[in-house]
Amino acid sequence: xxxxxxxxTSAIRCHFYLTLGNMKALILVGGYGTRLRPxxxxxxxxxxxxxxxxxxxxxxEALVAAGVTQVVLAVSYHAEQMEQELAQEAQKLGIRIxxxxxxxxxxxxxxxxxxxxxxxxxDEPFFVLNSDVICDFPFTQMVKFHKQHGREGxxxxxxxxxxxxxxxxxxxxTGKIDRFVEKPQEFVSNKINAGMYIFNPSVLKRxxxxxxxxxxxxxxxxxxxxQLYAQELHGFWMDIGQPKDFLTGMCLFLNSCKLNNSAKLxxxxxxxxxxxxxxxxxxxxxxxxGPNVTIGPDVVIEDGVCIKRCTILRGATIRSxxxxxxxxxxxxxxxGQWVRMENVSVLGEDVxxxxxxxxxxxxxxxxxxxxxxxxxxxxxx
Amino acid sequence: xxxxxxxxxxxxxKDIIPWFYTGTRFRPLSLDVPKxxxxxxxxxxxxxxxxxxxxxxxxxxxxxxxxxxxQQLQQFVADMIAAYKIRIxxxxxxxxxxxxxxxxxxxxxxxxxxPDAFFVLNGDVCGDFPLQEILNFHTSLSxxxxxxxxxxxxxxxxxxxxxxxxxxKETHQILHYVEKPSTFVSxxxxxxxxxxxxxxxxxxGEIFNSRQDFYSCEDSEGTESIQLEQDILMPIAxxxxxxxxxxxxxxxxxxxxxxxxxxxRHYLQLYHKTKxxxxxxxxxxxxxxxxxxxxxxxxxxxxxxxxxxxxxxGKNAVIGAGVRIRESIILGNTTIQEHSCVLYTVVGWxxxxxxxxxxxxxxxxxxxxxxxxxxxxxPLFNAEGKLNPSITILGCNVTVPSEVIVLNSIVxxxxxxxxxxxxxxxx
Numbered sequence: 001x002x003x004x005x006x007x008x009t010s011a012i013r014c015h016f017y018l019t020l021g022n023m024k025a026l027i028l029v030g031g032y033g034t035r036l037r038p039x040x041x042x043x044x045x046x047x048x049x050x051x052x053x054x055x056x057x058x059x060x061e062a063l064v065a066a067g068v069t070q071v072v073l074a075v076s077y078h079a080e081q082m083e084q085e086l087a088q089e090a091q092k093l094g095i096r097i098x099x100x101x102x103x104x105x106x107x108x109x110x111x112x113x114x115x116x117x118x119x120x121x122x123d124e125p126f127f128v129l130n131s132d133v134i135c136d137f138p139f140t141q142m143v144k145f146h147k148q149h150g151r152e153g154x155x156x157x158x159x160x161x162x163x164x165x166x167x168x169x170x171x172x173x174t175g176k177i178d179r180f181v182e183k184p185q186e187f188v189s190n191k192i193n194a195g196m197y198i199f200n201p202s203v204l205k206r207x208x209x210x211x212x213x214x215x216x217x218x219x220x221x222x223x224x225x226x227q228l229y230a231q232e233l234h235g236f237w238m239d240i241g242q243p244k245d246f247l248t249g250m251c252l253f254l255n256s257c258k259l260n261n262s263a264k265l266x267x268x269x270x271x272x273x274x275x276x277x278x279x280x281x282x283x284x285x286x287x288x289x290g291p292n293v294t295i296g297p298d299v300v301i302e303d304g305v306c307i308k309r310c311t312i313l314r315g316a317t318i319r320s321x322x323x324x325x326x327x328x329x330x331x332x333x334x335x336g337q338w339v340r341m342e343n344v345s346v347l348g349e350d351v352x353x354x355x356x357x358x359x360x361x362x363x364x365x366x367x368x369x370x371x372x373x374x375x376x377x378x379x380x381x
Numbered sequence: 382x383x384x385x386x387x388x389x390x391x392x393x394x395k396d397i398i399p400w401f402y403t404g405t406r407f408r409p410l411s412l413d414v415p416k417x418x419x420x421x422x423x424x425x426x427x428x429x430x431x432x433x434x435x436x437x438x439x440x441x442x443x444x445x446x447x448x449x450x451x452q453q454l455q456q457f458v459a460d461m462i463a464a465y466k467i468r469i470x471x472x473x474x475x476x477x478x479x480x481x482x483x484x485x486x487x488x489x490x491x492x493x494x495x496p497d498a499f500f501v502l503n504g505d506v507c508g509d510f511p512l513q514e515i516l517n518f519h520t521s522l523s524x525x526x527x528x529x530x531x532x533x534x535x536x537x538x539x540x541x542x543x544x545x546x547x548x549x550k551e552t553h554q555i556l557h558y559v560e561k562p563s564t565f566v567s568x569x570x571x572x573x574x575x576x577x578x579x580x581x582x583x584x585x586g587e588i589f590n591s592r593q594d595f596y597s598c599e600d601s602e603g604t605e606s607i608q609l610e611q612d613i614l615m616p617i618a619x620x621x622x623x624x625x626x627x628x629x630x631x632x633x634x635x636x637x638x639x640x641x642x643x644x645x646r647h648y649l650q651l652y653h654k655t656k657x658x659x660x661x662x663x664x665x666x667x668x669x670x671x672x673x674x675x676x677x678x679x680x681x682x683x684x685x686x687x688x689x690x691x692x693x694x695g696k697n698a699v700i701g702a703g704v705r706i707r708e709s710i711i712l713g714n715t716t717i718q719e720h721s722c723v724l725y726t727v728v729g730w731x732x733x734x735x736x737x738x739x740x741x742x743x744x745x746x747x748x749x750x751x752x753x754x755x756x757x758x759x760p761l762f763n764a765e766g767k768l769n770p771s772i773t774i775l776g777c778n779v780t781v782p783s784e785v786i787v788l789n790s791i792v793x794x795x796x797x798x799x800x801x802x803x804x805x806x807x808x
Contacts, residue, residue: 286702286719304703304720306737306784321703321720323737323784338705338722340739340786356705356722358739358786373741375788375803 023068023143024119025127026100027059028111029075035242038348038365039313039330044082046073046131049313050240051253051294052278057089059129059137060097066139068127069095072118074111076102109212113204120201130195132241134249136256137196138233145231146198149175152227154198155219157191158237166192167215171230177223180215194233243328243346243363250311251292266295284320302337319355330366343377384516385442385496386434389480390417390427390504392448406637406758409776409793410727415449417504418457420712421641422648423659423675423693425457429648430502433510435465436655440500442468444490446483447504448476479606481613485585492579501609503573507644508632509651510574518553518626519576527581527622528614530555531574533632534753537565542758544571544610546618548625555625558618560610568753569625571610572632581613588612633756638727638791639745639772640756645710646691649673661688668700677713701736708744718783726773726787729794734775735783742773743789768804 033045040048046056060071071090073082083099090097100115112119112128119126125146127139138156146154155177157169168189171177181188193215206218222228236256238249254274257265266277266289273291277283281295284303292309295301299312302320310324315332318324322339328346329335335347336355345359348366353359357370361377364370368380393415407416417427424432427445434440443461445454454471461469472490474483484491484501491499498519500512510531519529532546545566547557559566589607607613617623631647634640650673652659661667661674668682672690676682682700692706695713700706702719709726717723718736725742734740747754763769773787776794781787785801792798792807 306720321705321722321737323720323739325784338720340722342786356707356724358741358788 022070022122023063023066023124023126024070024072024121025060025063025068025129026072026074026112026115026119027056027129027131028108029056029073029079029131031076031105033241036246038346038363039243039328042331042349042366044079045241047082047085049296050134050246050311051250051276052296054085055134055240056086056131058134059131060089060093060095062137062139063127064093064095066137066143068139070118071095071097072100072115073097073131074100074102074115076105105211106209107211107213109207109214109218110210112199112214113207113209113212116204120204123201125198125200128197128199130239132239133195133237134240134253135194135233135237136235138231139196142196142198142231145175145229149229151229152200152203152225153219153222154229154231156194156196156233157230158194158233159190160192161190163187163190163192168192169230175229175231176226177219177228177230179223180219191230191232194237195239196233244344246328247292247309247311247326247344250294251309254292254294278314296331345374382439382520383441383494383496384437384439384498384500385444385491385494386437386440386500386502387444387446387484387491388427388430388434388502388504389483390415390445390447390449392474392477407635408638409774409791410638410641410729412794413730413777415453417445417447417449418454419641420693420695420710421507421635421644422652423677423695424648426507426635426641426644427504428461429507430504430510431461431465431469433512434500434502435467437500437512437516439516440467441494441496442470444487445469445471446474446487447471448474448478477606479608479612481585481609482607484609485582485589485607488582488585492582496579498576498578501575501577505636506573506632506634507648508572508574509630509647511626511628511630512574512576514628515574515576515626519624522624524621525578525580526624527584527617528575528577529624529626530614531572532569532625532627533572533629534627535568535570536751536754537568539755539757540568540570541565544614545569546571546625548627553624553626554621555614555618555623558610558614558623560608560615569627571614572628573634575609584617585613588616634758636758637745637771638774639742641710641727642691642708642725642742642744642772643746643756645693646673646708649675649691649693671707683719695730709740712777726775728775729777729779731777732775732779732781734781735785737784738781739786739788740773740775740781741786741788743770745771768806770804 033040047054086097167180167182169191170179170189236252240246240249258274266275270287271289275290276294278297280297281299283301286304288306293307295312296314298315300317304321305318306323308325310327312329313331316329317334319337325342326344327341330347330349333347333351335353338356341359343361345362347364350367351364352369354371358373362374364380418425434443451473458471472487541562544560546569547567635644661670661676663670666684668686668688670689674689675693677696679696680694680698683702685702686700686704688706691708694711697714698711699716704717704721706723709723711728712730715728715732717734721738723740725744726740745759747756759769770789775792778795779792780797788803790802790805
C-alpha cells in the first residue's frame with residue numbers, strides 16, 4: 001500500500017524498492033555509433049535526440065517506470081560527456097547510472113559478465129537491452145511474464161515483414177523457444193529478436209568475460225535446456241541505428257503518440273498529421289509542417305517552409321521558402337532560403353547550406369558550408 | 382544615302398546544310414512558335430535585329446526572308462511596323478533556298494529603289510551589332526567592297542566550328558575564307574552579319590547560272606539552293622572585293638533552347654545603354670529585383686517574390702508569393718505558385734508550376750576564363766547516351782505539380798508531369 005506521503009521523491013522511491021524490488025538494467029551501447037554518422041561525430045549515439053529526447057533516456061525512463069533503480073551502460077570507449085549529462089538525469093529520476101567500460105570489445109554477451117557485480121548483486125532478474133531499440137517498451141509486462149514461467153531468460157520478439165534479413169526465433173505456444181534460424185531462405189517464422197531481454201542472475205554462469213556472442217554462444221544453449229522463453233511485442237519496433245531507420249522509427253513513434261492520444265503532439269496553423277514541436281521553437285507564417293516531423297528546442301522555422309518526415313535538432317534554423325523531406329537536420333545548422341533537401345539527407349552539427357541549393361541524399365560532416373548542390377547521394381567532407 | 386536590311390529567318394525544317402540542324406535544336410520551344418519569334422529579354426528574337434536596323438537612320442526598308450508560312454509572321458510584321466514606323470515586309474521562299482538563294486530570288490525586291498547598300502543579318506545570331514560603324518567602314522573604303530563581313534575573334538579551338546576569315550591586317554581585305562574547316566585556319570570568325578553592295582547580284586547571278594547548267598540533269602531539289610558562305614564568300618575572298626570589319630562587342634549564336642538563356646542575359650544587359658526603361662526596378666509593393674530583369678507590364682508578380690539576375694517574365698504571367706527566379710525566361714500566361722524556385726529554366730506559354738517546386742537547369746555558358754570563348758554547342762547526348770546537363774525547358778501548356786523537382790530535363794508541350802524528373806526528355 002502506498003503510505004501517505006508528502007510528494008517527496010525519495011519516499012516514493014523507497015516504496016518502489018519495497019514493492020517491485022531493486023531491479024537493474026544493462027544497456028549495450030558499444031562503440032562510436034558509426035552508422036549514425038555524421039550525427040555521432042558530435043554527440044555519443046545514446047545522447048542523440050530522438051523525438052526530442054536522447055535515445056537512451058526513452059529507454060531509461062521506461063525502465064524506471066518498471067522498477068529499475070540502477071542502469072549500467074556498457075560502453076567500449078571513454079564517454080565523459082555521456083557520464084556528465086546522464087549524471088543529471090540520474091538525479092532527476094532518482095536512480096543510479098553507472099558505466100561499464102570494455103577495454104577490449106566483448107561482443108554482445110561479454111559486457112554482461114563484466115557488469116556482474118552490479119547485475120547479480122541481488123536475486124532479482126535484470127534487463128539487458130540494445131541501445132538502438134525504440135518501441136512501446138514492455139518492461140513491466142516482461143517482468144510479469146518472466147516470473148510466470150519462472151525460467152532463466154525471456155527474449156522479446158517482434159514481427160517483421162522481411163524475416164530473411166534477420167535471425168528468426170522459433171517457439172511454442174507457451175513461449176518456450178525451440179531454436180534460432182539465421183537468415184532463413186524459406187519462411188519459417190516472422191518473429192525476430194527485438195533486442196530486449198530479462199535474465200536471472202544464474203545466466204552469468206553461462207558467460208565468460210571474453211568476446212562472446214549472446215545469439216550464438218548463449219541463447220542456443222539456454223534454449224536447449226528449455227530455459228529461454230519468447231514474449232511477443234505488440235506495437236511498433238525499430239532499430240534506429242542508421243538515418244533511414246531513424247526517420248522510419250520517428251514516424252512509428254509519432255503514430256504511437258497519436259494512438260495514445262498524447263497531448264504532446266503539436267497543433268497549430270499549417271500543421272499536417274503527427275508533429276512534435278518543442279515549446280521554445282518558433283514557426284513562421286504560411287508554413288506546412290508534417291506529417292511526421294519533430295522539431296527540437298530553439299529551432300527557428302521561417303515563413304513559407306514545408307517540412308515532411310524530418311527531424312530538426314536543437315538550435316537549427318530553416319530559412320524561408322525551403323522544402324525538406326526525409327531529412328535529419330543537425331544541431332545549430334542553418335539551411336538557406338529556397339533550398340530543397342530530400343532522400344535521407346543528413347546534416348551534421350553546425351552545417352550551413354547556402355540559398356537555392358538542392359541536396360539529394362547528402363551526408364554532410366559537421367561544421368561544413370555547402371555552396372553547391374548535391375545532385376546525387378554522396379558524403380560531403 | 383538609302384539603305385535596306387535583309388534578315389534571314391529560316392523556316393520550320395532543318396536547313397539544307399546537313400550539319401546545321403537549326404530548327405530542330407530549338408525544340409521543344411520551336412514546336413509552338415517560329416524560332417525567330419521566340420522571346421528573349423522580352424522581345425521576339427528577331428525584333429532585336431529589327432531594332433538594331435531601325436536605329437540606322439538611312440535604312441528605309443527591312444525585308445524578312447524565310448520559308449515559314451506567311452500567316453505565322455503576319456501579326457508580328459504588323460506590330461513591328463507600328464513600333465518602329467519603318468517599311469517591313471516578309472518575303473516567303475517557296476522552298477529552302479539557302480542563305481544566298483533567297484537573296485538572289487528576291488533580288489528585284491531588294492534592289493528596287495536603288496539602295497546604295499543593304500545589310501544582311503542571319504536570324505540565328507544575336508549580339509550588340511555595330512551596324513552604323515560597319516556602314517561607315519564599308520562606305521569609306523578606297524576600293525569598293527562587294528561584301529563586308531562583320532567578324533569577331535574566337536578561341537583557336539572553337540574557330541573551326543564557324544566560318545573562318547583570313548584578313549589582310551592593313552587593308553582589312555579578306556584573303557581567304559573557309560566554312561567550318563577541319564584544321565585551324567584563323568581565329569577570326571564570320572558573325573553572320575554583312576553589308577553588301579547591289580553589285581553583288583551580278584556575281585550571284587553568274588554563280589547561279591553556272592550551277593543551273595551543272596544540275597540540269599539532276600532533280601530540281603537543291604538547284605536553287607545557294608549558300609552565302611560557300612558559294613559566294615569563298616570565291617570572292619582573295620579577289621580584293623570582300624572586306625572584314627572586326628568587332629569586339631558581344632556576339633553569339635542562338636542554336637539551342639539553352640542558348641536563349643545566355644542571349645536573354647546579354648540582351649537585358651544591353652538595355653542599360655539605350656532602353657533602360659525596359660528593366661524592372663525595386664519599389665514599394667513591388668517584387669525584389671536583383672540585376673537585370675524584364676517584366677511585361679501585364680504580368681502579375683507578388684511583392685514577396687525575388688527575381689533576378691537575368692530574368693524575363695512574359696505577358697500575363699503570374700508569379701506567386703515567395704517565388705525565386707534567377708537566370709530564366711518565363712513565357713506568357715504561365716503561373717508559378719508560391720515558394721517555388723526557378724533557376725536556369727525556360728518555362729513555356731500557358732504552363733502551371735505548383736507550390737514549393739524546383740525547376741533547375743545547368744548553364745552551358747562560354748568559359749569565362751578564356752577570352753573570346755563562345756558558347757559550346759554541346760550535343761544533346763553524351764558518348765554514353767546520357768543526356769548532357771543543360772537548361773531545363775518546359776514546352777507550352779505543361780503542368781508541374783507541387784513539391785517536385787525538374788532538373789536538367791526537357792518537357793514537351795501539353796504534358797502533365799506526375800512526379801519529379803532529372804536528366805530526362807519527357808515526351
